[in-house]
Each structure stands twice: as structure tokens, then as C-alpha cells.
Amino acid sequence: MSAKSPRAMSTGLFRRVLRKPLGVVSGVVLILIVGGSLAARWIAPYDPLAQDFSIVKQGPSAAHLLGTDSLGRDILSRLLFGGQESLGGVLVAVVTMLIIAIPLGILAGYVGGLADRIILRVVDVLLSIPGTIITLAVLAIFNNSMFVAMVSVGVLASGAFIRVFRSAALSVRQELYIGAARVAGLGRLRIMAAHVLPQIRGVLLVQVTLFSAATLGIQTGLAFLAFGPPPPAPTWGGMVAEAASLIQSSPWLLVPSGGIIAVTTLALCLLGDALRDANQERFTLAGLERGARPVRAGAGAVLVPDAATVPDADREEALAPNPDALLSVRGLTVGFGAPGRETTAIQRVDFDIRPGEVVGLVGESGSGKTVTALALLGLLAGNGRITGGSIRLAGEELVGMSNAELRTVRGARIAMISQEPMVSLDPSFRVGYQIGEAIRAHERVGRAETQRRTRELLASVRLDPAVADRYPHEISGGMAQRIAIAMALAGRPELLIADEPTTALDVTVQADILDLLRTLQEETGMAIILVSHDWGVVADLCSRAIVMYAGEVVERAAVSEIFAAPRHPYTAALLRSNPHGARPGEPLPTIGGAVPPPHEWPVGCHFAARCPLATEACRQAPIDMAHLPGHRSSRCIRIDALAAELSEVAS
């Protein structure tokens, strides 16, 4: 078992390149050219400056494999030494470009918002600068310094590459494992360095090879125009210039000098092609293996309490969080869209979770369960904001906390597992490494301690320690969910939000995961919010349930009470359509119609259009929560009619 870094995984791309004949040939050619230049002082047969006027302009011979030039100097030796200047210039430009484009591109793509807008303006400026004129001016100002000229080439080219790396980072940002890393409490810098950068390395390598080819053209072009080191120092461009001036009398001279530039450029372009193909294969394979699925995720939410969005009737409750609760949510309202013109997606959400309590958050698709869960973590999509209400964790207000403050809450105090454990895991990292990363996000621990805790966490989710050495594509969905749970436990959270943790799993595995969650809850004493639309799962695990419909909590009660006598027509309809209660041969009752989207919410009861008990009064004004005996509440004014209907059915 190990929690080692993902170096082995990064060799996957190179392995795929090595399977491509063009990739191998171009790679070998480049290694020979670069290696030959680096080792020039040991392998060059002659001094590149040594002149011998008795053998000028000779063709290839045993003594001079590539012939001699107009001063009798050995061409092979000059090419080998000249490569140092030409390839060194390429290296300077590429490194300069990377130093600027990688951080700015990833920052713009991953962080977005103002940072993105500022960086894009800088890119516009860089792209509008006439590169050739600036480079020639730099050479004039800096006394023909090829080094400074290549730095300026790198700076000027970085604008285009910032855009490329930004696009790559933007697409990685949507991945669930990035969301999972944020939930685990990892900082932005760490996520960008450890998760985004490795994911865009394929694009990066392709761009580096193609830019190197282009820069080689610029470097040799400048040397051809007599910029850079003056004669007799060998440069590839200078050798081409000399050969061009003697093209009539000695055409051979152009073959080795022009040839080395052409071969190097071609090899770089072909290597770039092979890398691009290998990288695309990787995404296709990863997509097939993981069933890639887009996910709503984005920058941390801006938390702006807006008292005006909390209706008067609920204001008193909104101002009175429960001091005994671990989590006390009051009047929580979330909007999506441009500030000031948001569409409200959840509103007036109130509930408490006591320490160690397991509570189900139930409702059809679109009722607002996930938005509520993400709001608790400050992880709403980039266009989402908390526009009202309060979230208190052990008395501490989370609404209004900065992102940095929220990071100390995520993972450490509130953890989350999602319904897609496989896509929550970064495919490039061994699972042991990812668990280790979750541990280190909360504690400063050494390698040995990280490994010990990784083993301990794997054991706690009933997995063999050897699983740590596997990559996500080497494990099953059930194992992936166990690992996601292990990662969630790494910060020893007080509250675990499990968002439909069994939905994507095989039925046989579902029961195991629920069992595991129950055992872990008993062992650790943490509270759990179980987001689900499956009453069977809720009945299995939860003591209380919160039922949501079209962005509002419509009923809160103990699960046993809800099953015995629901106090909201929506809860009753949901229970009737529960597949666990289906009778053989009888069609399963369904709730007619669909959950209205936020912009179609009616003024009155949101469920009125689908409710058989609705009257005119239900449609006229917003319905407040009615507090019933036994800590129950229901957002319904027809509770008596419902109770009468249910007792009629029962009798």
C-alpha cells in the first residue's frame, strides 16, 4: 500500500505516444539532435572554429561526414555546436511562455470572474502588439542579445497560450472530482496545482512542441539576418545564410544546414501530432471508463443575506436558530442569475439537525435538495447566491463567511459524498494518494502518518489496504463510493451530507453502502443528511425526514410519523408512488404533472396544481409552515381534509 504521487499515471500519455510509429521516430530524432548538441564538445570530430583552407567547400567524405564550408571548417561539428545556440533560444522562449501562460491560463479558467476578465484584457493587449517589430527593437536595444529577444518572443506569444490553457482549465473545472476536492476543503492553489495542471498536461505538451517548432523558425530566421552571436560562432541560421550566399558554386552547403532545421521542425510537429492523438485517446478512454457526466459546479458562492427576501411571517423563525442543534437553517433562500435579477430556486428553507442525527431530505427531481445541500457548503454554481437566511453550524453563522473561512468548514466540519463516486475521483491519481490528500487538507502530517491514516480509513470503510494502489478505473462503483466515504471521513466531520449515495450503484451494493453509513454513523457519532427520493432508503437509515417541493420545505417530521400519517398532500402522494410499497399486478400510482421550474412557481401553494385537495384559498397567497404537535410541521392549510381522507382510505 502506498500513498505515492501520481507520477506513474503521467507516463500513460507517453506510453500511448510510444505506440505510434510517428511518435517514436520523431521522438528519437529529437533526442539525437538535442543530445548531439548537448554533447557537442565530446562528440564533435573537429573544433567548429578550426579553419583549413586546403579543404574548403568539400562534399561529404570519410574525414568530414557532412563536408566543409567556405573556410574549410567541419560542417558536422558546426551543426552540433550551432544547435546549442538555436535550441537554447527555443528553450528560453518556451520556458518564458510557460511561466506566464500556465498560471494565468489556469487562474482565468479555474477561478473565472474578475480574475478571468482582467487576464483576458491582458491577453488582448499581448495579441495586439506587433511581435516582429518588438523583437527587432529588443535586439537593437539589448545589443543583439538573442537571449533577450527569445524572452520577448515568449512573452508576446504567451497571450495566445493563456487562451488555450484557460479553455483547457475551464473544461476541467466542470469535473466532479474538482467539486469533490473543494468539498474536501482543498484550497484553490492546491486544486489548481494538483488537479487542474495534471489534467491539462496533454494540451500543454502539444502546444509546447508546436510552439518550439515555430520558435525554431524565428530563432534561425533572426540568426539568418545576422542577429545573435557574430561570426565565426556557429548558428544554424548563420550557416543557412552562408550556404545561401554560395548556392551557385556550392549547393551542397545548404543541405546539412537547411536540413537540420527542416528535420527538427518536422520532428517537433510530428511529435505534437502524436501527443495530440494520444491525449484525445486518453479522454475517449476516460469518458468510456467513467461514463463522463457534466456537473453543475463553479466558484464558491457569494453569500449575501437579503432580509427583504424572507417573508414577514417567517422572519421571527428566521431570527431564531436552535441553539441545541448542530445545524440550524433558517429562511434559507438561493437565487440563480445576474445579481438583482435572480430566479429563486429555494426559499424559506428552515430545518435543524441535532448532533448525531440522521435526517432524510426527500423530494422529486427539481425540488431543491441538491441546491440546499450545496448552499450549506457554500458550493453553489457560479451563477448561484444565497440571497437570504441563515445557516448556523454549532452556533457559528456560515452565511457571509469568506471562501477561505468556508474552506475550514468544508471537509473538516461538513463533508459531502455524491451520487457519482467514480467521477468524484480524479482518474490520474491512485486512490491511496487521493485519500492521503484529503487527510493532508486538514492536518499537517508526515508521509508515514498519512499512510497509516489512509490504511485506517480504508479499513473503516471495509476495504483492503491494497486498494490504495489502484487507480479509479481499476475499482468498482461500490468500492469508489466506499473510497469517497473514506475521503469524507478524513476530516472527521460533524456532519456528512450524502447526496443520493446509492442511486448510481447496483441494488446488491446499495444495501452494503447503507449498512456502512449506519455503522460509521454509530462509530463516529456524526450527523448525516441523506438526500434521497427513495423512501426505502430514508426508512432504512433516517429518524426524521424533511420533504421538499418546488424549492420549499413542505413537511418535517419523524420518519415513523410520516409513514403512519403524512401531513402534507405532497408527502402522501410521494409515499403512494413509492416503488417499495408496490403491490404485484397493480400499477404504481404516480403524481400527475411535474415539479414547476422556479420561474413558474405560483403565488400560493407550489403543489396546488397537482393537489387533489387544493382549494381557491391555497392558490391565493404564500402558505406558511404550520407547527403541529410532536415537533411536526407542514406547509398546508388542508391538513384536516388530508387527515380525513387518509382515515377514510384506512377504514
Ligand SMILES: Nc1ncnc2c1ncn2[C@@H]1O[C@H](COP(=O)(O)OP(=O)(O)OP(=O)(O)O)[C@@H](O)[C@H]1O
Ligand atoms: N446552476 C443553476 N442555475 C439555474 N438554476 C439551477 C441551477 N442549479 C439548480 N437550479 C435549479 O434549482 C432547482 C432545484 O434543483 P436541485 O438540483 O436542487 O433539485 P433536486 O431536488 O436536487 O433534484 P435531483 O434529485 O434531480 O438532483 C431546479 O429547478 C434547478 O433548475
